[in-house]
Amino acid sequence: MDMIFGSAATIVEQLQKPTLAFLIGGMVLAAMGSRLTVPEPVYKFLVLVLLLKVGLGAGISVREADVVALAVPALAAAGLGIAIVLLCSRTLARWPGVNRMDGMATAGLFGAVSASTLAAGMVMLDAEGIAYEGFIGALYPFMDIAALVTAILMAKMSAARAVAAHSVGGGTATVAMGGGAGDGIVREILADTLKSPAISALLLGLGIGLLGRPEQVYEGFYEPLFRGFLSILMLIMGMEAWARLGEMRKVAHAYVLYGIAAPFLHGLMGFGAGLVAHHLTGFSAGGVVLLAVMAASSSDISGPPTLRGALPEANPSAYVGTSTGIGTPVAILSIPVWIALAGAVIGF
Numbered sequence: 001m002d003m004i005f006g007s008a009a010t011i012v013e014q015l016q017k018p019t020l021a022f023l024i025g026g027m028v029l030a031a032m033g034s035r036l037t038v039p040e041p042v043y044k045f046l047v048l049v050l051l052l053k054v055g056l057g058a059g060i061s062v063r064e065a066d067v068v069a070l071a072v073p074a075l076a077a078a079g080l081g082i083a084i085v086l087l088c089s090r091t092l093a094r095w096p097g098v099n100r101m102d103g104m105a106t107a108g109l110f111g112a113v114s115a116s117t118l119a120a121g122m123v124m125l126d127a128e129g130i131a132y133e134g135f136i137g138a139l140y141p142f143m144d145i146a147a148l149v150t151a152i153l154m155a156k157m158s159a160a161r162a163v164a165a166h167s168v169g170g171g172t173a174t175v176a177m178g179g180g181a182g183d184g185i186v187r188e189i190l191a192d193t194l195k196s197p198a199i200s201a202l203l204l205g206l207g208i209g210l211l212g213r214p215e216q217v218y219e220g221f222y223e224p225l226f227r228g229f230l231s232i233l234m235l236i237m238g239m240e241a242w243a244r245l246g247e248m249r250k251v252a253h254a255y256v257l258y259g260i261a262a263p264f265l266h267g268l269m270g271f272g273a274g275l276v277a278h279h280l281t282g283f284s285a286g287g288v289v290l291l292a293v294m295a296a297s298s299s300d301i302s303g304p305p306t307l308r309g310a311l312p313e314a315n316p317s318a319y320v321g322t323s324t325g326i327g328t329p330v331a332i333l334s335i336p337v338w339i340a341l342a343g344a345v346i347g348f
Helices: 002-015 018-031 040-064 067-090 100-111 115-128 136-168 170-177 179-195 197-211 215-243 245-281 285-296 303-310 316-345
Strands: none
Touching: 018 215, 040 136, 040 197, 040 215, 040 303, 067 100, 067 136, 067 245, 067 285, 100 136, 100 245, 100 303, 100 316, 115 136, 115 285, 115 316, 136 197, 136 285, 136 303, 215 316, 245 285, 245 316, 285 316, 303 316
């Protein structure tokens, strides 16, 4: 019972934090017909700073972690991010009436990680006195980047196939996409994805954090500005989400069902991967719980700006609304499930 009340209190606390509060505030302003706008160059600067910060922090964490102990959980995290995107591409993204681009953007967010949900999981484990590895935060970029790049790549490939089919015709387009031509298109889209501003900034930060010594500029510039910039970004996303809400209403039931079911299904996948790491490397029960929490969560920081930059045609009402509005509260509520499951299967 205490755990249930603790989960409810955590959800209320998340609603009061900038990530959700400013998102909701932006939706309220748009609903009231406010003319508030943020210039596009300002938005692009905010995204650049935020993604560099996420990348730098991840690179520093990976550099400071025990490489041997980190290897198996990191591979599991990356594999989970890709697997979740592939699963969503076969379910939600193919749901009748669901726009393929919106479905893949949603897949990217659910494959990536919510920092707030991960933090909530750590708080609950700390409260229960359950130990976990110090490098857990370093798993974040492996799942995040793997999921986002996979989702963007698949969305662009799907769009390229649709254009080819529309221009050439069904049978001929299939031939055009097969064999060597198809491989060339995949390479071109992959190169374009990696060169996109959002992914480039994320990978640049990761590389500098891993190979350089950026702690001073990270702590003196990026860290202090991070939450303030994120609040403005969420305000923009909220206004955009409300403006495009009408496009989602026809298939809202699909996103609601997915937002409720996905955290539990993805969490089970994460728990299974954590068990494998536990048997191979002695990965702790607390670590298994947090890997399940990461898989159950959906991105609320790096994901939305990355997808907005890489897939501007996707509807934020669909992917942000499903992830932040439904997926995050459900993922937080699921944390006690993973704690109880780990206690029963592994023991603390």
